[in-house]
Amino acid sequence: MLRINCPFCGIRDEEEFDCGGEAHVTRPENPANLSDDEWSHYLFNKVNTKGILLERWRHTYGCRQWFNMARHTVSHEIIEIYPMGSFPSFNGMNVENVVKEVEA
Numbered sequence: 001m002l003r004i005n006c007p008f009c010g011i012r013d014e015e016e017f018d019c020g021g022e023a024h025v026t027r028p029e030n031p032a033n034l035s036d037d038e039w040s041h042y043l044f045n046k047v048n049t050k051g052i053l054l055e056r057w058r059h060t061y062g063c064r065q066w067f068n069m070a071r072h073t074v075s076h077e078i079i080e081i082y083p084m085g086s087f088p089s090f091n092g093m094n095v096e097n098v099v100k101e102v103e104a
């Protein structure tokens with residue numbers, strides 16, 4: 001079980017949280033203008049990387065606030081928790097490539 005440090009409440013057990021999927025996925029401005037393949041890509045094609053993944057999390061059974069988390073998908077190590085609308089700042093990784101992978 002993960003122990004997650006909610007930026008609003010402090011450290012709590014994982015069972016109080018829900019994962020909202022990948023972070024930094026932008027909804028297309030005009031979905032009606034997309035082809036079925038483009039819309040399908042937006043809805044269903046996710047990175048599912050073996051390594052560091054940027055995810056959205058919600059403290060569902062606490063403050064109900066959303067935040068972002070950089071987490072290693074194999075070790076489950078939480079690299080960083082950071083606010084919605086911002087990007088991670090951790091050192092030692094090429095953050096731009098991680099974000100590009102998520103946005104691709």
Ligand SMILES: [Zn+2]
Binds near residue numbers: 006008059062064065
């Ligand atoms: Zn909270």
